Amino acid sequence: MGKRSLQDKVLILLSWGLVLMCSAAEQDYFPHSNTSTWDEARTHCQVCFKELVTVTPQNIQNIQNLSQNLTSDYWVGLRKYFYCTGNRSISWSRWANGDPLIFQNWYPGSPRFKSFPNSYCCSCSCSCTNPAMTTPGKTSFTTFTSFTTSGVRNTTDMSSFTDITNFTTSGVRNTTDMSSFTDMSSFTDITNQTVTDFNRLSDATTQNTPPATTPRMPVEAECVQSPTLSPLVSETDVNYIEDSCVAMLSFGAWVEKKCSELLPYVCYDDRFLGQVNVTNKTTESAFLTWQPGPGNISHYRIEVKVDNNLTQFTTYNLTHDLVNLTAGTGYSVQVFPVKCGRELNPQKVTFYTEPNKVENLLVINVTKTSVSLMWDKPVGNLDFYLIKVQDGQQIRSDTQSKEVNSLIPGNLYTFTVHSVVNDTLSEGYNTSKYTKPGKVLELKACENNLNSVLLRWKQPDGGFTGFVGKATYGNKCTVASASSK
Structure with missing residues (x-):
């Protein structure tokens, strides 16, 4: 395979950089003041975080801000050589997490080379x-x-x-x-x-x-x-380190150090962004599920908050069944993955339990075009009541009674009342009732004889199933009925 030109290498690095820019996750940084060798520091970062810190053009500003609070040299995730498939890789080619090295911030004089040539000088010799x-x-x-x-x-x-x-x-x-x-x-x-x-x-x-x-x-x-020129002779740099590791100075520049030196270090972890899902909500329970945290998660801590009351649970699973909740109440839930005793960013959700349904729904008044309802408030919390009418009407009520208008005389209506909280409806409580029929029009008596009289009238608006006629003479009352035909 032929050697790549410098231009090809630059293009490859730019391509890697674009990939990183598109796929880079948001990161959090964790300085550790305890001193360790580079390998020990890396092992701890891999177990309890993700890796030793990586410096890229995307996070350089965050690293610079972080370095302002550092008081000594700190290990970062860069080493001269990494080994893969038994062969030594190119020096300073990749970070510990495998990302290509596309950004460098060496302190002047670093990195050091194994040897450097003497300069030519003039001398006299015999020709x-x-x-x-x-x-x-x-x-x-x-x-x-x-x-x-x-x-x-x-x-x-x-x-x-x-x-x-x-x-x-x-x-x-x-x-x-x-x-x-x-x-x-x-x-x-x-x-x-x-x-x-x-x-x-x-x-x-x-x-x-x-x-x-x-x-x-x-x-x-x-x-x-x-005069002649002396030969070009290389001298070994006494400060050269064959397999060196990189430490970041307190002002952000990089220097080489022996990997066995004991230094504090900086770990990073991708910011965890998960979500809790709520299913099977009832008036007093809900079922929670959430995403697993990254790495070695020991357990999950659950915080359930309602008003100013906080309840906590610990679980090793990815689900939890909440019980003994209050109907129609809003709950705030946070699930914290715990890794090496450190809580990661929580997964959050808010939800409301279902409200209880109303009790003792009654019809207290009926007219030709209205029906008045009354009910008792249920146990628990709610925002308002919603009355659904058979004809498609939906009427909101903030009290435990409501007159439903704009009805048609003589029609049968079913009224369903719901408790509502945060757009969550309770189970409905319903009742049915006819409105009063309308009054007949243009009533006339005709074809009178000794024993009978014929009545004629115009049918009223609305619905009806028949007619009833009453004839009163003195103290006597005669009732007669007729069909709607």
Whole structure:
């Protein structure tokens, strides 16, 4: 896989940053004054919070505000190396929670590198005009052949020799140090036990007697002083830490420290935002359910508040059945997940129990167009009463009685009365009643005879089921009925 260019890396970091900006949860920060190693601090943060604090462009302002209250160096969730699948990752690449490092705030001089190069400097050295003679008075050797008058004895590598051996016809005699020789004019030939020219020795390897040679003077190298540049040599930084961890200074900048140092630290946790649901509400009970808190939740503490009274419960479950409640009453509930003795943000809900239904509903008056009702207030609380009429009317009442108007004469109506609290209706209490029918119109008597009289009239508005006629003579009353046909 080819190496990425700097531009590619910047684009990748920007992409990671955009993902973080879109998905970052709201966070809370928790400084700890007790000192721990970096690993111990991280373990505690993972168990009781989420992680050691992570610094991003989104939370830098919160971190800066937090650092103003810090009085020393604090561990944060950044380490030079993290290990995955057995291979060391790139240094300073990810936070402890796995987020990529897209923001840095190093103190000047940090982070430190393992070594740094010396700068070039000028020096004077000897530059030789004769490349074959690098040192005055010395000859560079490749091989040396030892021999006698009878022929070749052996060959010795002379590439590292600094002295020369004197020979006789019988072999090697002694060794004389040549390191201080500058003049070889006193040497004659090999028969005088002195070697004068080693460039001709190779010819002697094929003869029985050493050849006679003419003395040759060594050529001295001519040296010229000239400025040169010294090589680039790296020096190890004595303050370098191979696997360092990051501490945040009290003013927010970062420095490297040994991970084994004991420092206070800052943990963070995503702000928990859950919700409580209420089901099966009755006049005196309700069933609660809520979402599980993050991490190692030991238990849940429930607060139930009504007016100025507070009741508390503890549970290890995600449900709770509230009982012995008051009808028509508003309750405020908070459920706190408890993690390492610390209460997370509570899940909240408010609700009302159902009000009790009214009692003793009575019809106290009826007219052709109205019916008057009266009832007793139920036990518990309520906001008002709602009267539902069969014809679709809904009438509000703030008292325990109400006249229902705009009815049609002679019709049967069913009236249902509810107690209401916070738009929650109680069970209804109902009664039925006819309104009075209307009066007949244009009543006339006709076809009179000795024993009867025929009455005619116009039917009234509204409903009716029949007619009743009364004839009175003196103290006598005669009643006659007729159908509606």
